[in-house]
Amino acid sequence: MSEASATLVAHRAAQFDDAAQQRESSVLGMWLFIATEVLFFGVLFAGYTFSRVRFPQAFADGGARTDLLLGSIETGILLLSSCLAALAVRDVRFGACRAAGRLLWGTAMLGVAFLVLHGVEYHAEYGEALVPGIRYHPSGHPQPAMMIFFCLYYAITGFHSLHVAIGVALLSRMAREASRGAFSADYFAPVEVTALYWHLVDIVWIFVYPLVYLVGRST
Amino acid sequence: MNSSDRAPHPENYLTAGEPGLWSWLRTHDHKRIGILYAVGITFFFFLGGIAATLIRLNLVTPAGTLMSAETYNKAFTLHGVVMVWFFLIPSIPATLGNFLLPLMIGARDVAFPRLNLFSWYLYVGGGLFTIGALLLGGVDTGWTFYTPFSTMFSNTHVVLAVVGVFVVGFSSILTGINFIVTVHTMRAVGMHWFRLPLFVWALYATSLVMVLATPVLAMTLSLIALERLLGVGIFDPALGGDPLLFQHFFWFYSHPAVYIMILPAMGVVSELITCGVRRQIFGYRFMAWSMMAIAVIGFMVWGHHMFVAGQSMYAGIVFSILSFVVAVPSAIKVFNWVATLYKGTIDFHAPMLYALGFVGLFMLGGLTGLFLAATALDVNLTDTYFVVAHFHYIMVGGSVMAYLGGIHFWWPKITGRLYPEGPARFAAILMFFGFNFTFFPQYLLGYLGMPRRYHAYPEPFQWLNVLSSAGASILAVSYLMPLCYLGWSLWRGAPAGTNPWRATGLEWTTPSPPPVHNFPLPPVVNEGPYRYRP
């Protein structure tokens, strides 16, 4: 019995009757977790909506001061990374475990790129004194409520970046396992579930992007 | 292997594996994890009880001489935080639920056993943060952490406390995910949805609420921490923020949280009543669907906590109507329990006494909820002892009694020992009387206008407060009694046998205590629950 298939057999956990039940359970479990994340981030979106409804001008002011170019590139990076993750799952379902490993590394690298670019953004915003509580003296005379925009901006993007970092760690682990041939067409639930998490991270950003970067851009 | 006449089955989940604490702390067995939780929640129950004792002692005199106002604030905050998050919410799901869910559906364990153990560690970790906050001087914001006091003005260790609750919230979420997946994917052959015991339906509905509500709490607490640590946030009125926004977020979780506390109790009561009267439950499908309805509608009523907080009157009307609607499925359940008893032959063993106590006290608590749902009445009753009495009738008269009833009912299965019936019945009856002595006067106090969370009060309110505190001392005795005789039974209790209650349910087909993987052979189910033969 090769090492790969020994791992496969050993991976059927004792509480499950068969591999199909195990995979079904893993996928359902991850979707439930995704629903909890929608609600977790949702509070920030709700807070944003609540506040923007009351202070549209302040939000437009704040949004205009974000970096549209970097934000858009970051969005593109995440969308591409989502595609790579999906292709990785596809490959492992075809049994191409090592190819999937390379795609997973690619996804992880794109995640790192996202974090680096976002770090650049934060750095610039610190330079422009737009960090409430730490360094906040915005230029011009914006309404006080613009501080709420920036509080939400850091909360949303901060929590999101934390999730990206966790995703990068998970993807890297999966990539390493995959390049060692740990998965096959019959056993790939960990890859599938990690990819689902990564798609969630992407979906959150898909909604964050217009609310943060596309406010107050029309003149 | 017929074990009904022998000592507790020699090779069971308690004795399996290596001896010693370390094997318990690394266990993946849902039964052991249930017991680990039981130890924790018992500790926190008595911690919250000590806080309650201090509160009731202080309220014996109108001048509130036992403690200062600040200390009193810390006492009721500790009581609330500990009782809600570290006792009530985990109590039935994490102890009885963890132990019984796989057994009741015929599975070997839950879907994610390692995640289950991790949930327990999160519970303990959250508890340590909260105890840390206590040891460093306590928190005085109330368990509701209202802004702007909690974010801007309180000088206590709010961040430590909210971190503790945040962590234990994840314990809740992961347990909920585990249970939902377990019920969906791991039922035994023949165990269709409408053959499930109602306790399983209750755990399922509770898990849905846990999964959808708790993340909102997590973010809300994070926002409190951010606002305290960085000095700015979205609730600050000076910036145009809205403190009421905090309340929307907080109660969006905390109202469904009360359903997390009551739904499992309702499930337990259905099990206890059917066994105590040896009959099929009246209206099984209505009982199942009503729990799902409570879980769903329970998310739509949170604004009834904010009728006088500045919420729009029109939103208040909507929330009021929905709060009346949510009472309907609960009422259906009460009618069905009573109908199950109608013309039945009742065995008044201790679990049944607890279950009957639940029905009566839950009914009183629930009816007074309707008073509070009526906006015109709520304007006068809100933030008075009427509210305090209302929720204690449900949470203590309801959930705690159901929890104890369940502990007694499944004690033989969990430990392999019988508890002594005499002291148990006495404790149950004492508890019923002690409870009413404690909390019924509080309805009157609230109606007469005594505000809650005040450490001192006008002299005319004293006799009712003294009555309430006297009742609390009786209640305290009735809580200590089970600790004693249940503990005693672990050493001296008679061996239980497989099914001492002659109850239906898969958990009663396997030895007491059960073997590690629950069933010698995977069960096959051919009929629905509660098929009691006369």
Next chain:
Amino acid sequence: MKPSPPSLRSQLLTLAALLTLLALTIVLARISLGPLNVAVALAISACKALLVMIVFMRIGEGHPFLRVVAAAGFIWLALLLVLALADVYTRVPLPLP
């Protein structure tokens, strides 16, 4: 009986669609549409999210309950938003007594 893995074409076409939608949303944000700006931007985001869920996450495969779970997350968030906004939008300043 297991569904077969998706085609490479479907995944890459979806990526192209997503990037196109990204470009579109940037262009539309530059044009002043008043209150429609936000509605359009969110609608485009919703389309992107649906594409990711359907094509990348394959939510159509697997048990129907998965779709219920995914929907529930968004519906519950909508519930929070709708009722909280109902409060904000209908607040009427009380007159002095």
